[in-house]
Amino acid sequence: MEDKLEIAKEILKKYNQEHLLHFYDELSKDEKNRLLDQILTINFEKILTVYKQSLNFRYDPNVKVSPIPHIEKDKLSFKEIEHYSKIGEAIIKSNQFAVVTMAGGQGTRLGYKGPKGTYMLNLKPVKKSLFQIMAENIMDNNKKYNVILPWYIMTSEENDAPTKAFFEINNFFEYPKEKIKFFKQNKLPIINIEGKLILQEPYLIKEASNGNGNVFKSMKNNGIIDDLENQNIKWVSFGGIDNVLLKNFDPLFLGLTISNNLSIGSKSIFKKEPLEKTAVYCLKNDKPAILDYDCIDLELSESKISSTNTYLFREANILSHIMSLDAIKKSTTIDLYYHRAFKKNSFVNEEGVKQVPDKPNTFKFENFIFDAFALFDGMLLLRVDENEEFAPIKDFTGIYNPDTAIEKYNNYYKI
Incomplete structure (x- = not known):
């Protein structure tokens, strides 16, 4: 242990993080080992570089932002739907399709302790967890296409064990x-406004999962x-656990993507309010991308093609994607x-007292899956339709809450 301690001290001195050993002498042997092991596994160079770069970030005024072409499902003819669906069905029926569910989050914003996927919805006639809803959706499609497709579930360090236990119990x-595989996404330390990592406990550095964009490298590192x-x-289809109307199997979507010789596809819904805090799809320097809502003013959001009265920047991201295996490999x-997100995070202060801030005090860093789209030409x-495919549960009181999700779910399934 003494060797580990000396190495840890050298690392912390190099990166000006010596405070992380402030309580070391007061810890038990097991706690000391846990803290030292964590210090030796953290890539301080990476996280501090990311932090410093984020402080200097400026939007590049030379980036050319333009509308991205899209297809409206409601405007496809019956023959078109039938044609493209058959192409997608052929892939599914030949067992060349798989599902990835991103479920690394906790139910904190719902006032719930535990993995978000274990959150129970009061559906009629029985309560169901988000995981059960997703499982039933996939199984219904397995039955429809006479297949049993592999289902991969991305968890986090925090919720991996309880997620697996929940599946076992149920x-x-x-x-x-044998068709379900779990894999954990990576995590990064939380940093305060002074550039210091913080302690969750005297023996534990606070870390958080590093976003859904980590799915690609996590798939590679875990043998997926x-x-x-x-x-x-x-x-492979990708979707979040919190959307109870997510269509993991969509032969039309798959067939359209394949027929257009593209290796990635995404779904959108129409952004109704011009200044709604929702990111939209676009092209940046002719590459697929997302335009953050804080980059969208009223003029841009209201811009149209006059001849067709079509809005140019109103395609909102709903975290529903498909990618070819080659595209996934490229994204790794x-x-x-x-x-960077500015968040409230509790921490242990120099007196060893847990502090719970009443306003944001730390930075969390995340990758997002849509940033991989820039690797592709189209x-x-x-x-x-939002009422058919988008009923997420984001928090307990916002516009995407359990009650709105239940209402949409019941309306769609005519319960």
Whole structure:
């Protein structure tokens, strides 16, 4: 342990983080080991570089922002839907399709302690967890297409064990156990406004999952990509656990993407309010991208093609994507941009007292899946009906809360 301590001290001195050992002498042997092991595994160079770069970030005025072409599902003819759906169905029926569910979050914003996927919705006639809703959705499609497709679930360090236990307790919701694989996303330390890492406990540095964009490298590092290759999977759908109307299987969406010779596809909904705090799809320097809501003024949001009365920047991201396996592999080859969020985080102060701030005090850094889209020359963007495909549960009181999700779910399934 003495060797580890000396190495840890050298690392912390190099990066001006010596405060992390402030309580070391008061810790038990196990706690000392836990803290030292954590220090030795953290990439201080990376996190502090990300932090410093974020302080100097400025939007590049030379980036050319333009509208991204999209297809409106409601405007497709019956023959078109039938044609493209058959193409997608052929991939699904030949067992070349898989599902990835991103479920690394906690239910904190819902006032719930535990993995978000274990949150129970008061549906009729019985309560169901988000995981059960997702499992039933996938199983219904398995039955429809006479397949049992692999289901991969991305967890986090914080919720991996309770998520797995929840599946065990619920007998994997009758889904074939061998067809479900869990994999953990990575995490990064939380940093305060002074550039210091913070302590969650005297023996524990506070870390958080580093966003859904980490899914690609996590898939690679956990052998998921190898597993996909071994099963001859060609296409994968990606979605979040909190959308109870998510269509994991959509042969039309898949067929349209394939027919347009594209390797990635995303779904959007129409952004009703021009200044709603929602990011929209666009092209940046002719590459698929997301335009953050704080970059959208009223003039841009209201801009139209006069001949068709079509808005140019109103395609809102709903975290529903498909990618070819080759596209996923390509996305593992680069380091995605880290987005900075200013958040409230409790911490242990110099007196060893847990402090709970009443306003944001720390920075969290995340990758987002859409930043990988810039690697590709184009993408298929399909606008869908919000009432048919988007009923997320973001927090307990906002516009996307459990009650609104239940209402949409009941209306869609005519419960």
